[in-house]
Amino acid sequence: MRGRCRHRVSVIRRARLATCAPRNGYDARVSELVRTLITDRGDAGQRVDLVIRRHLPDVTRASRTKVQLWIEEGRVTINGAVVRRVAARTAAGDSVEVTLPEAARQAPVLPEEGVLDCLYEDDELLVVNKPAGIVSHPTFRHPGGSLLNLLLWHAKVWPDGQRPSLVGRLDKLTSGLVVVAKSTAVHARLQRILSSSRSEKRYLAVAYGPMADTRTDIALSLTRDPLDRRRVIATKGDGLQSLTHVERLRQSADVACPVVLACCRLATGRMHQIRVHMAARGWPLIGDPKYGEPRWTPLSPSPIRELLETFPRQALHAWKVSFAHPSSGARVEVTAPPPADLRHLLDVCQLTLPDESAVGAPQASAER
Numbered sequence: 001m002r003g004r005c006r007h008r009v010s011v012i013r014r015a016r017l018a019t020c021a022p023r024n025g026y027d028a029r030v031s032e033l034v035r036t037l038i039t040d041r042g043d044a045g046q047r048v049d050l051v052i053r054r055h056l057p058d059v060t061r062a063s064r065t066k067v068q069l070w071i072e073e074g075r076v077t078i079n080g081a082v083v084r085r086v087a088a089r090t091a092a093g094d095s096v097e098v099t100l101p102e103a104a105r106q107a108p109v110l111p112e113e114g115v116l117d118c119l120y121e122d123d124e125l126l127v128v129n130k131p132a133g134i135v136s137h138p139t140f141r142h143p144g145g146s147l148l149n150l151l152l153w154h155a156k157v158w159p160d161g162q163r164p165s166l167v168g169r170l171d172k173l174t175s176g177l178v179v180v181a182k183s184t185a186v187h188a189r190l191q192r193i194l195s196s197s198r199s200e201k202r203y204l205a206v207a208y209g210p211m212a213d214t215r216t217d218i219a220l221s222l223t224r225d226p227l228d229r230r231r232v233i234a235t236k237g238d239g240l241q242s243l244t245h246v247e248r249l250r251q252s253a254d255v256a257c258p259v260v261l262a263c264c265r266l267a268t269g270r271m272h273q274i275r276v277h278m279a280a281r282g283w284p285l286i287g288d289p290k291y292g293e294p295r296w297t298p299l300s301p302s303p304i305r306e307l308l309e310t311f312p313r314q315a316l317h318a319w320k321v322s323f324a325h326p327s328s329g330a331r332v333e334v335t336a337p338p339p340a341d342l343r344h345l346l347d348v349c350q351l352t353l354p355d356e357s358a359v360g361a362p363q364a365s366a367e368r
Contacts, residue, residue: 037096042188044092048076048083051090052098055184075099109138111153112145118154119177120334124186124327126164129336130178132313136169151180158182167191168269173289176203176318177336189326195269199323202265203274204338204353206315206345207283208295209258211248218244218277222270231290232272234280243267244277250351256298257308259286259349263319275314286345287311307348317342 037055049067056062068086070076076083077097078090090096117129128147135142138149151164162182167190170178179194181187193199221239225231243266250261260283264274272291278284279291286292286308296308322333338346338353346352 033100035098035100037098039090039092039094039096040185040188041092042185042191043090043094045089047086048078048088048090048096049086051096052076054187055096056098070098070101075101109146109148109152110144111156112149113153114145114150116150116154119336120332122325124182124325125190126180126182127321127332127334128178128180130170130175130318131339132173132175132341135172136166136178142172147178155182167194170318171272171314171316173313174316174318175336175339175342176316177201177321177334178318179321179323186326190323193323193326200265200321201318202263202320204317204319204342205262205264205274205278205285206342206349206351207260207262207278207285208293209251209260209283211246211251211260211262211283214248216246216281218246218281220277220280222273222276232270232276234276240270241268242270242273242277244274246278249354252349252351254299254304257295257304259308259351261346261351261353274316286315288314288316304348307345311345312341315342315345 035056037052039051043051043054049064049071052067052070053062053064071086071088072084074082074084075098078088078094080095080097117131118126119129120127128151130136130147135146136148138144138146148164148166151166155162155164165181165184165187167179167181167187170176179190181190194201220234220236220242222232222242223235223239225233245265245267247263247265248260249263252259262278262283264278266273275285275288275291279288279293284291284293284295292314294309296305299305299308317338318336319338320333320335322331324330325332
């Protein structure tokens, strides 16, 4: 089924959910002490720590560092044999058991009331438009109200054996497209496709300028800030190699505070990549609470100064995604129109979206 579908889920009482979890949710009656995972073809040859993280999306404390610690402590077995090497590889059909420490056990992720903006859906995957302000997965600070909670309600009518799994995620304050698989096998195939040249994802970013060149590439390695692990910093030495292709679409004529509308295309997908790369090159995103700058200060009191000063989030939107379908190979292309807050920002800054055909070079469609 293609096309746009907007669903409003009905109210559910949490007391009932605690005793009778939905068929496609994470069942509260299953033991949270030992989790058994059966690997699929997508896990063949993969490191066991990555496999565990992929199969435990409901365990929000299963960070890569934590999972590696569990392996070193002997909490993980493959086919009954304890493994203590994080680089141990799995094969399709392996039985992986993880004994969760007390701190990692938590209530299951449950369906919740909300609106799911579904822009594309078929039997294997869907693409949804996440609004700014909600997290992709439940976290310690945000145990409910996530995109995954909404997807679990939407999935209650899916066939047995299917459940939603996000292929990539967006920051809480970033809006736009998220690809969702309906099974672990499709998730594995989509991960490979979306990290390859068979896919393309474009973001709209509104940043402080000026930006002299129409097109530029930002190739800076990224690493965690040693003083604040929640931040990322750009380096020319150590860190993960990262590349962002940037195209200037529009630029305001205000010399005191130039604003630029850019299209950013990711060649790699690192945490906070666009936000850090743009800031490192002197183009911090408007409203960015971590990496932004108050460049509106030279402006005299005006509607544009007030909006730039108070814009409540980073002005970043996952705009377009294009990829080869994991089964048919047909091209899937989805566009999420900019939300109202971003459109208002563009209007006040007198910036307009160009004709879509003029943005970048379109990627050729795959044939069936």
